Amino acid sequence: MDIRYHAVFEPQAEGGFFVRFLDFEDTFTQGETEEECLFNAAEVLTGMLSLKLEDGIDIPVPGPCVSGSHAIAPDAKVQAALLVRFARGERTLSELARALETSWPSAKRLEDPRHWPSLKTLDRAAAAMGKRLVLAFE
Template identity: 30%
Template sequence: MFYPAHFEPAEEGGFVVTFPDLPEGITQGDTYEEAMEMAEDVLISCVEIYFDEEKPFPAPQKFKKGEEAVFLPDSIYAKVLLHNTILDKKVSKAELARLTTIRPPEIQRILTPKHNTKIDTISRIMAKIGNPISLVISHQ
């Protein structure tokens, strides 16, 4: 998954990066490559903030002219889908544990963006709460 970002040249050199979908997503780097690396890192930090605040994480809007694509790893995007579904369906962590027979501490780890979780686990949970994941190959 990719999120649109603006890379603006900074007065002092380098680039300032902002995300139209995420007002809290601001970073910078001395080179384009460093700015992109920092943008990917701040994008993941934004996911963590939204999860901690129990707010739905926004889907990326369509790209506009001049915007750059910043990568969000699929493993984290799958957790975004799970997180947003849990919020939308108002499923508590305790209820999720009961539905899936996964212990509550493991549910907490699964819902942590940077924790390594197998896609199969996320897929099983999504199916249990009525929103199965479907993988599609995009031909662009």
């Protein structure tokens, strides 16, 4: 699964761009240049997703690409936490902990955007959920 949310950059009369995310009404930023908008968008997306993860708020999977939109990825820690949450689906954290033969707090940390799980741990979690861990550089 690709964890990139789409944003549109709307030119402003006074210059610069207003950036809004298509999947989130409460997430937006701005910038003077497209490069600044891309940077600011990744920062605000990371922050908003972190807060939603920490507060246990439902997060939608990224919507389809829309013509003229930009695909924005949050930082790697947030991506890892979201991947675990999305892959877990309806399974409880207790079920995941049992499948990993670990404690509930250890399973919960996999969905904590402040936690940095090892690749070995992510690979084990993926296997426990019937998935396969795949890495990529961009």
